[in-house]
């Protein structure tokens with residue numbers, strides 16, 4: 001029925017300028033908002049002079065029933081909902097007649113004005129009502145019967161804000177802003193928005209609203225000069241931010257910053273001289289905001305982003321205070337260690353004994369070692385002894401990721417959570433537990449602590465009360481944290497009390513995985529005996545064929561009875577034949593192909609298709625949903641869902657449900673950007689996880705990523721089988737390259753030498 005109505009309407013609705021018979025212009029009134037999520041709306045529109053409604057979808061903002069709109073778009077056939085107008089451009093015209101004006105005034109955005117008051121206003125001021133109210137202010141409204149001064153003020157503000165916001169957003173949309181971004185900019189800069197965007201768009205980069213390149217485009221279209229101070233400062237900030245976030249550095253040599261900023265600024269035409277960059281850099285290091293903070297901190301010949309400098313400084317102070325503490329060991333200490341050995345029938349190695357003793361002598365202890373060297377066993381022993389010595393003590397166990405914390409809970413048999421949750425870090429990034437409100441605990445054990453970046457480590461140490469002990473457990477040879485810093489390694493190198501476990505307990509003679517992980521770590525090529533069946537190297541030169549072999553290996557393992565959740569392809573990179581993007585597409589088609597009823601089992605996000613039964617990974621922390629970056633799950637339903645995120649309304653919407661470790665989590669369609677297919681994931685994302693079988697492409701196509709710690713991290717993720725596919729040359733380069741972990745950090749230098757434990 002609806003399709004017929006639209007067809008009736010369609011002939012008079014084409015917009016010839018767009019030159020396409022399916023494009024249309026539609027004037028009408030919003031009858032109902034059928035669905036809204038963020039900027040995306042599904043609207044029931046009453047076309048002008050018609051009774052029937054049609055459906056329109058697209059990006060809007062601030063709409064309410066009764067709004068008059070002009071819509072431009074294309075008629076499409078939705079596979080479930082029939083014909084609808086897919087809107088590409090729209091306008092909310094100033095109401096021109098009395099009826100439109102009444103609808104505008106009585107819309108939900110103007111609180112306190114219903115149909116009757118709207119009619120009264122229009123009766124008094126006619127079609128000029130809006131102009132008069134905006135010009136004369138609340139007084140104009142006080143003249144209406146039944147509107148007092150307070151209500152007049154309220155109504156005036158609502159009319160003004162709506163008018164202003166609409167003007168601002170409509171001005172920003174042609175510059176490539178989305179409605180949501182335009183509103184965020186308006187929220188930040190208010191009535192100065194258009195002026196700022198058109199005269200100094202780089203201000204928007206300061207508050208992370210847009211990036212440097214977008215600001216540069218806006219500036220170019222506004223005809224702004226290329227050598228303005230705002231542009232130069234923004235370029236410097238961009239370079240520093242890029243290098244710290246993508247390479248994990250905490251500081252950069254000033255010379256590098258100057259050179260790279262010049263390259264960025266002059267990438268199209270030479271417009272900025274070196275001395276201007278030097279001056280701008282110096283200003284960024286000296287001009288403080290109202291809180292006394294500069295953007296950058298100069299330290300000799302290097303610069304830090306201010307926040308990283310402060311974090312490093314505070315972490316160093318806290319660590320210095322803790323790591324220097326020495327207490328005499330309790331007389332009963334050895335007795336308890338012996339009791340643990342008796343109870344578990346395990347004879348602890350001398351280093352394991354050392355760790356059990358050290359925790360009662362110092363407030364900070366680091367326990368490190370490769371796979372199977374007994375870190376978990378030692379942690380258990382330390383916990384046992386500590387509890388015997390301090391039966392009343394409160395102990396907290398945590399890890400940087402959800403997966404690592406779940407594994408910690410599994411192997412220790414105790415409760416464990418993420419560090420973020422433990423610290424009560426909210427959406428605003430503020431921690432509930434901090435220097436003024438320390439964690440109520442006597443011993444904190446952090447597992448996988450090599451994944452803890454500088455900013456997280458600073459928060460953890462800042463939230464410790466004097467006397468709280470910390471045991472950091474981790475493998476310093478794994479990849480460092482994704483975020484800036486190399487905390488665990490720096491602490492050890494600075495001489496913080498640490499115990500390195502070296503003896504390999506886990507079936508070293510049988511397990512080639514453990515053996516080869518240690519060989520890789522020493523810079524030796526893996527030794528492979530295919531007869532043992534747990535470590536394979538399939539030689540192939542051509543990256544396309546490497547990808548074929550990976551797909552075939554996955555299929556083979558499935559045929560042999562492994563579940564897809566047990567098999568993980570780990571790639572050094574996202575791009576290329578052997579990158580996650582391409583392999584995920586291929587593996588999805590093979591492992592979980594489209595079936596006859598694809599429309600009912602699939603949902604798309606951009607170019608990405610998510611299908612029922614797909615294996616997916618969460619790509620950022622979402623506290624509202626209780627899922628974290630790196631969590632892997634399976635899509636268990638596609639269709640209508642009710643999301644359980646903090647920030648969503650509870651309206652049912654199109655989406656999917658994903659099962660993560662027994663917990664079902666719903667995503668609406670526009671939340672799907674936080675998911676990716678997980679048949680293949682990057683090695684970085686795999687940190688802190690383990691899989692039965694791991695398959696790793698190792699080709700010179702990912703040359704820049706061929707690094708020892710990357711390969712080591714990939715191999716140590718496997719429990720039963722590791723398969724490398726690629727060339728000897730690539731394998732050799734990776735094994736020999738131990739440069740990648742070198743990061744520019746200052747933590748080590750900020751710490752004075754400690755007495756070793």
Ligand SMILES: Nc1ncnc2c1ncn2[C@@H]1O[C@H](COP(=O)(O)OP(=O)(O)OP(=O)(O)O)[C@@H](O)[C@H]1O
Pocket residue numbers: 346347348349352369370371372373374375376377378505506
């Ligand atoms: N002193 C010991 N004597 C005998 N077996 C031990 C000893 N210490 C640890 N093990 C055993 O060695 C195996 C590996 O130890 P554990 O799991 O603690 O190592 P890990 O360093 O935590 O390994 P991974 O980092 O790979 O998880 C376990 O089976 C553990 O019980």
